[in-house]
Amino acid sequence: MTFSPRHLEALRLISDTFAPGDGGSIPPASAVGAPEFALELAGTNPRKAELDQLRTLLRLWDTRFLGFLLTGRPRKFSRLSQAQREAVLLSLSDSRLAPKRALFAALKGACLAPYYIVGGPVLWDSIGYPGPPGVLPDAPDPTLKPEHVTQNETIICDVVVVGSGAGGGTAAAVLAAAGLDVVILEAGEYHDDRDFDGSERTGFSQLYAGSPGVTSEGQVQLVAGRGLGGGTVVNYTTSFPTPDHVRAEWAALGTPQFLTSEYDDAMAAVNTRLGVNKDHPGAGVRDQVLERGAQALGWSVDAMPRNVIGCDQGIECGRCGMGCRIGAKQSVTKTWLVDATDNGARIYVGARARTVTVENGRAVGVTAVSPNGDVLTVKSRAVVVAAGAIQTPALLQRSGLENPNIGRHLRLHPATGLFGLMPEPVNPWEGAMQARYVNEWTDLNGDGYGVLFETAPMTPAFGSGFVNWRGGTEHLARMQELKNMLVVAIIVRDKGPGGTVKVGKDGEAVVNYRLSPGDTELLMKGFEGAARIAEAAGATRIISPHHRTMAYEPGRNGNLETFMTQIRAEGAAPARLALAALHIMGSARMGGSPDLSALNPDGETWEVKDLVVADGSCFPTASGVNPMISIESIAYMNAKRLAARLT
Ligand SMILES: Cc1cc2nc3c(=O)[nH]c(=O)nc-3n(C[C@H](O)[C@H](O)[C@H](O)COP(=O)(O)OP(=O)(O)OC[C@H]3O[C@@H](n4cnc5c(N)ncnc54)[C@H](O)[C@@H]3O)c2cc1C
Incomplete structure (x- = not known):
């Protein structure tokens, strides 16, 4: 026991x-x-x-x-x-x-x-939380038919793809469409519409990666998806293209294709396959209040592009961080993985890749294990690693790769939430996911770095992480106010130098990350901007997510200036406040030289041929916007290049 x-x-x-x-x-x-x-x-x-x-x-x-x-x-x-x-x-x-x-x-x-x-x-x-809605009795049968590893076995294919999330799902579809025999290995299990009950219990225990849950210093909670489809099953459907200034920055780091039609075409293909649209702009109260605040300040606010078809933009969508019960979210399980299997790809779930097999400087397969210890040996002509920006560098390191840039330059978009107590009910667990965004402060210093303001669904357990605790009774009272809370999400585009991913003696990933002074300053500006929005929207009390209580009541008790003085004095050192990373990037970055990057401009490791990375790890720097579309576009592009070499 x-x-x-x-x-x-x-x-x-x-x-x-x-x-x-x-x-x-x-x-x-x-x-x-x-x-x-x-x-x-x-x-x-x-x-x-x-x-x-x-x-x-x-x-x-x-x-x-x-x-x-x-x-x-x-x-x-x-x-x-x-x-x-x-x-x-x-x-x-x-x-x-x-x-x-x-x-x-x-x-x-x-x-x-x-x-x-x-x-x-x-x-x-x-x-005031109505509880989970439960499974839909008429949910359709799952479309995909993945296999399990039930005994030691060896299989042969052209390309094995490790990880089935945003990057892996897309890469698998492109490779299979090119006529290659593809095998996809996914550490987690397959969950689809009929499994989703909207509860945090099912969601957090089945659909999220529990480990590593936090950076070693205790500064940032790491939040990532697990299971077939990875983060795309639980994510909030925000579908931003890679911004032009970010593409230029990436091109300047030795990957010129980010400024060419090759990347335009990749993004167009991804947008089309995911059905990205602005036809679902219905904002719940959460986003209406954000919009009201931004408009009162004269700040730019816009409707979010989203990868949904037939989204209810209401109660269902409010729970879609626990999986979309009505199948509206165009996750890779609804899109790319369907295409991949239509073209013959085989999927194994519960298959955790431990090492890539390298012979004579080339990747020739992967060894994976099931939870029962059964070993799956895959022999292949090439390997695509897309296990997410924490597990990908760990897998490469476990496989003996030594380029010091593998595991460096980790970016996290450190994010937090500022609370504004509203007179009206907000019910932050309802309403379309992130229907609005405010990009007024995304370039604070003229270098393309700053903060993005959005909202996030605040189901009780998730929300409790940002509500500070100064005693049991007081915390419960604060949780009882959650139904009236606007939570302005502050997302920092972190400039770095960034964190690291290494493997411990046990072979598991260890993440180190400290906010740099420059990124801390961006976060502080983020608090100021979020407080301005909440105040302009009519919040009667504004509260930071610091562990010590920091709050003011506009026009009654304190003001923005005194609040910011307090917040700056408290700072953002580890475990002084709740910070989370939902966008994990850059830990095996693409670039023009092995001195500066882990991957060449094809997304192939500098050290081992036919070993290509296709996930958030590839980002040369942080995307500055929610990264799914950028990840899928890079995966699409890297897989196209690999397919061209193999066929
Ligand atoms: C709650 C939440 C909300 C988000 N909202 C948005 C949003 O609205 N818009 C947006 O653009 N982005 C959003 N993101 C971020 C986005 O979903 C992720 O950045 C994206 O899914 C990462 O893609 P990836 O391919 O790098 O990794 P993932 O999608 O995380 O996929 C990696 C997969 O690899 C598997 N894996 C790991 N190790 C192994 C191994 N050793 N062997 C086999 N399989 C392995 C994992 O189980 C996982 O399924 C959100 C993320 C979260 C967590």
Whole structure:
């Protein structure tokens, strides 16, 4: 057994401190099984060292020894009152030491997200959340028929594609259309319309990559999709083309095709296949309020291009971060993977690539394992790696590639949310995904770097990550305000120098990333811009996502200037505030020389022939806009070039 009753008991104590309920009808975390669910999630972590750390922490948690370390007095946590327990947690949150703050942030996430996921009707009613809608009884049968690895076996093909997300799905379709025999390996499972119930429980446990969940310094939560279709199954359908100034920057780094018709054609093909349109501009309250604020400031605001067909732009769409129940989202499982299999491609799910096989400087296959340990050996003429910008460099490193640019230059578009309390109900879990965007401040210094403002769906568990915690009762009260909250998403185009991905001794990816001073400054400007929008939209209270409470009430208590002074003083050091990365890029970048990049302009590694990368890792720098269209266009282009060489 991964966790013992003693571990569970300790987590119950911590969870009930974070989420004590209201002493009446609203239950505490332990009464709804949140700690059990938290341990179920934690148990899926493939990193043994992290699991061992967690077990040690929980084993020691309720001892005099740890009490002494945390409070200076040898008292067991269970002997403390609720107020004393909260003080212990807050001492971690407010510590000058980043590892202590990171521990607080990890415990907060591990206790509160499960609470709001499994909380049940009484808790959800109290915050105005109607709960998950459940599966649609008339959902169609899944279109794709992937296989599983059930025994050790060897198969042969022309090209094996590792990863089936935005990049892998697109590359597989292009290669199969060229007449090549393609095999796709996907570590996760296949979930389609009839599996989606709109719940955070199903969504987060089945459709999201749990590990690594956060950068090593504890500064940025990493949010990525897992399973057939990767991030395109859970993403918010925002479909921006690569901006011209970004294309010029990429071309200048040694990949001139970004300024030619080759890339234009790739983007056009992607837009057509995904059905990108502006015919679904219906904004929910969340986006209407964002638009109202931006318009009041005279800032540019526009309707989002989206890859949806027949989107309800309402309740369904509000939950589409947990998969689209009505099949409107044109994920790669609805598009490119259908094309690929129509042209004979075979898909294996539950097949995690461990290494690329290299012989005489050429990639000649991949070894993958199933969750049961069965080994699939694929022999091929070429390998396309598209496992996402964290797992791709890890796989290349595990396979013995040594170019130091593999795993460098990681970009994350660090993102956060500023809350504006509105007089009207916003119900942030409803309404079309990201129907509007504000690009007024995307170029703050004349170099193409700045911040993009959007909204994001705030289902309770996801939202609880951005609502700060200063005590159980207060947090519940803040969650009960969520239904009236505008959350302005601030997305920083990070200039870098960026982070790194390395493999640990256990072969798993380790991500290091610190916001540079320049990117921190962009984030600060982002707070200012978001506060301006919220204030102009009529917010009565404006609250930052910092762990310490920072807020003002326009016209009544404080103002933007004092707020910004506070925020700047608090800064953005690790675990001072909630930051997340939904756009993970650049960790095996394309470029003109092996000194500066991991891949050549064909997307092929400089060191190993016939080993091509086709995912977010390829970006020479951050895209500055939501990256799906850019990823698919690069994958399309790199796959076309590979197909031309192989056929
Ligand atoms: C919640 C959310 C919302 C988003 N919203 C938007 C949006 O609205 N618009 C937009 O442009 N972008 C959005 N993004 C980002 C976008 O979806 C991603 O950038 C994109 O999916 C990344 O594509 P990729 O091919 O690099 O990797 P992914 O799509 O993540 O695909 C990688 C796949 O590889 C698999 N894999 C990993 N390791 C292995 C291995 N060793 N062997 C086999 N398979 C492996 C993974 O399970 C995964 O399925 C969002 C992302 C998230 C998480």
